[in-house]
Amino acid sequence: MVDTRVTLSGLTLDNPVIPASGTFGYGYEFAELYDINILGSFSFKGTTREPRYGNPLPRIAECPAGMINSVGLQNPGIDAVISQELPRMREVFHKPVIANISGFSVEEYVECCAKIEKEDCVGLIEVNVSCPNVHNGGMSFGVSPESAALVTREVRRVTKKPIYIKLSPNVTDIVSIAAACEQAGADGISLINTLLGMRIDLRTRRPVIANKMGGFSGSAIFPVAVRMVYQVAEAVSVPVIGMGGVSSARDVIEMMLAGATAVQVGAANLVNPYACRDIINELPGVMESLGIHSLQEIIGGAH
Amino acid sequence: MNIRELYTIRENTPAARDVFRMRLEGNTAAFSRPGQFLNIALDGLFLRRPISIADYDESGVLIYYKVVGEGTRRMSGMTPGETLDVLTGLGNGFDVTKSGEHPLVVGGGVGAPPLYRLTRELLAAGKAPHVILGFNTAADVFLTAEFQAMGVPVTVATADGSAGVRGFVTDALRSAAIPYDYVYTCGPEPMLRALYGATDSSGQYSFEARMGCGFGACMGCSCKTKYGYKRICRDGPVLEKEEIVW
Incomplete structure (x- = not known):
């Protein structure tokens, strides 16, 4: 028997497979298709202080081995998430969940994290610092070590739950940003968010996406993600959750060898709603074929 | 499941x-x-x-x-x-129970196919549908014989007049003076919009959208309605006329 368990900041997961935020809603759609309690955990839809509709349509563009989305953090806002979505989510998912929090100001991150702190079903907070800062000319919090550390430090004050900062790959030096978050009190690092991309319609000669640009995800970005997880894992001592183009059990193992303690699956859920179930089912067989007895032992094995 | x-x-x-x-x-x-x-x-x-x-x-x-x-x-x-x-x-699909005795069924181009099964179910429910199908030109016309084989009246319109009534489905509706008490429709958005304005009865409108997943997970096709945001793929593609925001 192989052991698929991993431990993330004191939280033991049955396996490292976690659906990524924005590709799994609050779990109900998938709970109709299979028992989602087989998952290690899942990261729910990115949540902001106010309800958001998000960006105009079209929000989706296809790419070779991937897709671009510009949903724009559509969500009902933190209060509705707590009062309406989480009670419904708890009916179908009985393990600690990951709360994905976004903000357009430091105060917004703090307010959302303070509210989610009181929710027992939340085992871990994933703070998405890829959003633009409205008080700083729209520059993303995630593009500089200083602003990423500022968000980390301020949310640290209001929660005892483990905080994982989810980093954007659209930066010149992701390692220095990860290190700054660790120093500011992050319990872990989550990476990578989507890569900024664009497609242009040859007939209309206009960008396919109404908002022109969007986040590129899917198997095409897997090598970029593996590289960045490897670099960050080497530079920090806190756990790393690796993601970006993961779509098979072999990808999960590769991401863990790069240094990830747990692995998120994103776009793959959108083309195969059973992707996470299939990965979890194939994981033991792939481990056996590679002579892996315990997944915990292979974390960072490529370093 | x-x-x-x-x-x-x-x-x-x-x-x-x-x-x-x-x-x-x-x-x-x-x-x-x-x-x-x-x-x-x-x-x-x-x-x-x-x-x-x-x-x-x-x-x-x-x-x-x-x-x-x-x-x-x-x-x-x-x-x-x-x-x-x-x-x-x-998707949610059409609800045949909401129609009156004389539903108008209007399809444009490849919006016609989902109305085929709908028409069959309307007939099975004892209703008397009238079908209008619109196309660009005679070379684009399809499925009309299959609708006629069900024994329902079918009016065809083509934009260039090469088959049936010249003009759009709304022109066909005006020219034939068809009595109806409910509308079921699927087709390109400009057609849906024209029909929305040209008819005063309630109805169900089926929309098209560029989708990510198709089952409600990604929010890629979320649209505004009078009763909040709806995902075309999951809460639609069929919307009630009363909730549509153009």
Whole structure:
């Protein structure tokens, strides 16, 4: 028997497979298709202080081995998430969940994290610092070590739950940003968010996406993600959750060898709603074929 | 519940200019209403292709698709015996119980197929539908004989007048003075909008959208309605007239 368990900041997961935020809603759609309690955990839809509709349509563009989305953090806002979505989510998912929090100001991150702190079903907070800062000319919090550390430090004050900062790959030096978050009190690092991309319609000669640009995800970005997880894992001592183009059990193992303690699956859920179930089912067989007895032992094995 | 099925192509033949009729064999347990759709995976293309179903029974489904891009072009080259990975039973579909005795059924182009099953169910419910189908030109006309075979009145309109009434479906509606008390429609958005303005009865409008997943997870096709945001793929594609925001 192989052991698929991993431990993330004191939280033991049955396996490292976690659906990524924005590709799994609050779990109900998938709970109709299979028992989602087989998952290690899942990261729910990115949540902001106010309800958001998000960006105009079209929000989706296809790419070779991937897709671009510009949903724009559509969500009902933190209060509705707590009062309406989480009670419904708890009916179908009985393990600690990951709360994905976004903000357009430091105060917004703090307010959302303070509210989610009181929710027992939340085992871990994933703070998405890829959003633009409205008080700083729209520059993303995630593009500089200083602003990423500022968000980390301020949310640290209001929660005892483990905080994982989810980093954007659209930066010149992701390692220095990860290190700054660790120093500011992050319990872990989550990476990578989507890569900024664009497609242009040859007939209309206009960008396919109404908002022109969007986040590129899917198997095409897997090598970029593996590289960045490897670099960050080497530079920090806190756990790393690796993601970006993961779509098979072999990808999960590769991401863990790069240094990830747990692995998120994103776009793959959108083309195969059973992707996470299939990965979890194939994981033991792939481990056996590679002579892996315990997944915990292979974390960072490529370093 | 399993919604992912392997379907075997049993027929893939031209039905009009750039339009193909495809019969697929496989488990249809997830389908429950006319106006639902399936989402087809194609080798080498990341996203699935959502196609509405014209009809289904225990053994399979019938679809019509128009070649508009790489995915549908590839589908048009497939042959009987080949298999397709499909997500089945997607979308809310039409509700036949809400109509009065005389529903008007209006389709534009490849918006016509989902109305085929709908019309059959309206007839089975004892209603007397009148069908209007609009196309650009005579070469694009398809499915009219199948509708006529059900014994319902069918009015055809073409934009250039090369078949049926000259003009749009709204011109056909005016010229024929068809009595109706409810509207079911599927077609390009400008047609839906024109019909919305040209009719005063309630109805159900089926929308098209560029989708990510097709089952409600990604919010890629979320639209504003009078009663909040709805995902075209999951809460639609059929919206009630009263909730539509143009």
